[in-house]
Amino acid sequence: MRISRRVVLRAGAASTAGAALAGAYANLPAAAAERRQEPAVWRELRRSVSPAARLYRPGDPGYPAHATADNQRYASVRPAGVLSCASPDDVAAAVRWCAKHGVPFAARSGGHNYAGYSTTRGLVISLRPIRHVVPRGRRLHVGGGATNSDVYAARDAGLYFPGGRCPGVGVAGLTLGGGLGFNDRKWGLTCDRLVETCVVLADGTVVRAADDENADLFWACRGGAGGNFGLNTSFVFDAVPVDRLRATVFDLVFDLVLDPRVAVEVMDELQHVLDADRANDLDLRVGFRHAGDGATSLSVLGQRLGSEDALRRLLGPLLKLRPAKAFIEERGFWSAQDYLMAPAAREAHASKSLVPERWLTPDTVTAVAEWTRAWRPGPARASGFVTLFAMGGSSDAPRPDETAYPHRRATFVLDIGTTWRPGTAQAEVAPLLEQIRTVHHTLRHRLRTDAAYVNFPDPDLRDWRRAYYGANYERLVEVKHRYDPAGLFRYAQAVGASGSR
Numbered sequence: 001m002r003i004s005r006r007v008v009l010r011a012g013a014a015s016t017a018g019a020a021l022a023g024a025y026a027n028l029p030a031a032a033a034e035r036r037q038e039p040a041v042w043r044e045l046r047r048s049v050s051p052a053a054r055l056y057r058p059g060d061p062g063y064p065a066h067a068t069a070d071n072q073r074y075a076s077v078r079p080a081g082v083l084s085c086a087s088p089d090d091v092a093a094a095v096r097w098c099a100k101h102g103v104p105f106a107a108r109s110g111g112h113n114y115a116g117y118s119t120t121r122g123l124v125i126s127l128r129p130i131r132h133v134v135p136r137g138r139r140l141h142v143g144g145g146a147t148n149s150d151v152y153a154a155r156d157a158g159l160y161f162p163g164g165r166c167p168g169v170g171v172a173g174l175t176l177g178g179g180l181g182f183n184d185r186k187w188g189l190t191c192d193r194l195v196e197t198c199v200v201l202a203d204g205t206v207v208r209a210a211d212d213e214n215a216d217l218f219w220a221c222r223g224g225a226g227g228n229f230g231l232n233t234s235f236v237f238d239a240v241p242v243d244r245l246r247a248t249v250f251d252l253v254f255d256l257v258l259d260p261r262v263a264v265e266v267m268d269e270l271q272h273v274l275d276a277d278r279a280n281d282l283d284l285r286v287g288f289r290h291a292g293d294g295a296t297s298l299s300v301l302g303q304r305l306g307s308e309d310a311l312r313r314l315l316g317p318l319l320k321l322r323p324a325k326a327f328i329e330e331r332g333f334w335s336a337q338d339y340l341m342a343p344a345a346r347e348a349h350a351s352k353s354l355v356p357e358r359w360l361t362p363d364t365v366t367a368v369a370e371w372t373r374a375w376r377p378g379p380a381r382a383s384g385f386v387t388l389f390a391m392g393g394s395s396d397a398p399r400p401d402e403t404a405y406p407h408r409r410a411t412f413v414l415d416i417g418t419t420w421r422p423g424t425a426q427a428e429v430a431p432l433l434e435q436i437r438t439v440h441h442t443l444r445h446r447l448r449t450d451a452a453y454v455n456f457p458d459p460d461l462r463d464w465r466r467a468y469y470g471a472n473y474e475r476l477v478e479v480k481h482r483y484d485p486a487g488l489f490r491y492a493q494a495v496g497a498s499g500s501r
């Protein structure tokens, strides 16, 4: 594997970059459609990768298991091939092959992208087999295809970096877009712990990106989102020794059907609780949810590093609001993370997000509670939810332009979504999408923000450039031009893409 220190080409002006890239995108689909038909072209791909790599084409026994990503909303998008890469060299060979033959492609690690951006009708370049997690001193070296569960499985090393809640989410997508979890208030976002990464560029060369080498690419890899600048085959994280730590997990559930006013009181108490958390030991998410079967609830789920007694004292006022469920338990650090982990069923879902810098007023809380109660699940019995991830603490320590992730003054990241069974008719899905649009519209105005989280991508978002990246967008386009001048890495909302959506 050749690691090039050379940085490719100088950047053009940021303002013209989008237009130039758009031109490069334009010719691709027609050429690609022809190429996909040619068996000789696919044989060339097989020959150019290692014997350990696997290529799955439609009709191959392994194809169905590898073809679809997590979000079943995009299950009808069938790739012409899925290459399961065994090494960074395989990834580089696949990128070169796609560039040579004009075959569209998408990288896939955990496959959990909300908007189907790791799905394509061309070649899926899957990095899943590259999933080592190796400790070296205080650092964890992680393969580009590892998931949260791979990181937790390597717990014998006693080292941890903040990750997400779903075991199947890929470290790649999580890190490249930011990375929220139950430890970001204490130790920062996932991307904040990244110290270096190796990236396969558009010309098939591999570069190391860190503070001391390709620093602009390294900046972009911390919040600039996956699939934009190259394919990251490995990551190195500055980890935290956690074996001696104790954490107390909690899950309080309030019934919204009985009394929606309780939501206002809960949010009011939570503001005091989070304000009092000077050491950032507490992290939580608040979930307004209609389960689809009529049950509506407000949950407060999280952990505090430290003893159960201390947490009970802190949550005292909340417990007085008489939650229907109040689970509180002190555990070792890893056992606490196991409790908070939640594997998600393979369903179809759609999401919108907002990243406000202000707290929710009582009127806004009431509006969300009422929306939850009024949710119409339709014949599909689909769920509807607004989840608020508490931010602050170490997650807003960096300046907004210090990494590509810009939202460093946020109170919460809101995930506004719906989940339905695969195979549900489009006519039943449309009213679900309309309902999440409605509450998103309400909250956008009430919270006075258009900011959105790039790891909860929304294909319907119009001004996604500002929403995801704020003032960092121009610099991201410059980095894109420098490392991917022809715009090989592309998808509907790729950095530098043209079009309003």
Ligand SMILES: Cc1cc2nc3c(=O)[nH]c(=O)nc-3n(C[C@H](O)[C@H](O)[C@H](O)COP(=O)(O)OP(=O)(O)OC[C@H]3O[C@@H](n4cnc5c(N)ncnc54)[C@H](O)[C@@H]3O)c2cc1C
Pocket: 069, 070, 106, 107, 108, 109, 110, 111, 112, 113, 114, 117, 118, 127, 144, 145, 163, 164, 165, 166, 168, 169, 170, 171, 172, 173, 174, 176, 177, 178, 179, 180, 181, 225, 226, 227, 228, 230, 231, 232, 233, 344, 455, 456
């Ligand atoms: C059930 C569920 C739970 C979630 N929970 C959380 C959470 O707790 N916190 C949070 O912050 N987010 C969460 N997310 C969102 C998640 O962070 C993003 O969807 C993330 O991008 C997924 O990463 P992935 O590798 O699994 O996705 P993929 O779909 O594989 O990839 C995501 C994007 O990155 C590109 N990509 C993939 N691999 C690479 C690579 N190696 N190099 C370069 N580009 C690559 C893809 O082409 C795609 O554009 C959740 C999502 C789901 C569906």
